[in-house]
Amino acid sequence: MTSTTSTTGPSTPTPGKSNGSIKPTKPKDPVLATGRVFAWVAVLVCLIPILLIVVVATTRQWRTGVYSGGFTLDWIIQGFDMVAVNFAYSFQIAVIVLLLNLAIGFPAAWLFARRQFPGRRIAMAITQTPLAIPGIALAIGLIMAYGTGDLKRYGILLVFGHLLYTLPFFIATMVPVLGGRRLQELEQVALTLGAGGVRRFLTVTVPQVKTALLGALILVVTLSLGEFNVSFFVFSPTDPPLPMELHSSHKQDGIEIASAVTVWFLAFVVPAAIVLERLGGAKVSASS
């Protein structure tokens, strides 16, 4: 028996070598190429200050040059000691603000999304006004209204200021989600299946909006941790929140310490922002 081997089968073109076959080429799009350059420039512009802060914070003596005197983690360690207390305080404030957003913002968003009532549009517009008012004006207003008593000393004014600043973001994120037709239909199906209000809320509404809710809450925490304008006017000097300590460090300490404090600030805030970005913002989780 003889076997024959076909030599006329399809050949695989070798990359980079001309073997007679037409090599597919991507047409160059000048608009795309230019856009790409601009995008990278924008990324660099954003990254350079952050990279510089890290470099300064790890340089022994920045005044005499980059890594003059060598690399050190001393400033970073020292910076942590300085901001740990402030971070704990800021985090505490942020958690309180988060809970207040949940307690006030969620029902308000639900009401705006689900119920037609006289003055609804005006009420919605009012909840959004802090977005349009500069933080400084908001803070001065707060000081004038409530700044004379113990509210400032005990940090209540700070919480109130952060709540005013974050609530519009929370409500604006949740209203479209809670008003979604699909979510309402799921709730109606649950209702016809015999589920009462609490069960519907816990077993249908919350699982369906959890992504958006989590996103909104992380946004609240991130905004609260980094809030400066309102905090500057309403914080108690005995308990400065993290951004205030950062500001104070940049004014009083050496640039290396100030940079180290900034590194820690970024370390606290950026992960939350990344999670927020990964969540993709507010949306009802996909369901069939």
Add this chain to the structure above:
Amino acid sequence: MTTHATSIVCDGLSYQYIGTQSNAVDNVSFSVEPGQVAALVGPSGCGKSTLLRNVAGLLTPTAGHLLMDGGETVGIPADKRNIGWVPQSYALFGHLSVAENVEFGLRARKVPKAERAKRVAHALELCRISDFAKRGPEDLSGGQRQRVAIARALATNPKVLLLDEPLSALDPQLRKQLRADLSALLAESGVTTLLVTHDQGEALAMADMVAVMRDGRLEQYATPQELWANPANGFVAEFVSEASVVATTRRADGGYEAAPGLVIPDAVGGGFAAIRPGDLHIAADGAKLTVTAAEYAGDSWLLSGDLVGGARVSLLTEDPVSVGDSIVVAVRPRTKIAMVKQ
């Protein structure tokens, strides 16, 4: 599944949306016998889904009565009505598996665990989705999702099953196939069913009784056969059987014709003739028709054209005819043309 079949009576039921001037459902009255499937048909916006939502308890009628098994149901909250509602989108809970979806209503009604498991298994089996019990809804085809939604509704042994356009989300081929499956499933379950559809063919094929609605009002409520044979008016005839409603005139011999030469047999008292595409054929003697449209339908052609006098009718023919041709048409032998009010 032990289904207690329930009767439904809508008595002068009306519903008006806030901020609107007219009733979306206007003084609708009909009754569905226990175990029957009744279809609500009509063009988009005629109020059929609104009526269904009133029966489900998702909307409260602004007037009228809704009786189930003779008892007033208006005022009973939706979660206490023991209704199975399947919306057009099926609205499956995406965060739950198929079995958990089916179990949802049983959990809500605090059915004991062992009983729950039994009823879920039965509902899955009845709807032939046992193999997909552990899958998520997103892993299912359109037809499978529909069956999950129906199984979820049936698992609670509802008094009444409400299906809102259950087949409209499916592609045409699957729709036809699932129509028969759904009919068999409803027959097996024995549950009284209200079915909303805009497809008259679906209504005629699946329902024991059909309610034709227009602008919130009930135009006719009858069996499919009665609707076909004796439409209450021109709208019902046009909507249900795609008939052309043509005015008749009296002939010298006492009979009636829809156009010169197009004699309508057995037309008593004149009025309007509801002429369906299947009622006419090309004949040697009859009325002249100028073809204005010819659609190829595989085994036949659907011709539309103008009769002398201007009335437009359609007919099915096996012979290809071109647009612009003049043909002679007559009523097919042994065909009963329905006479209707305009």
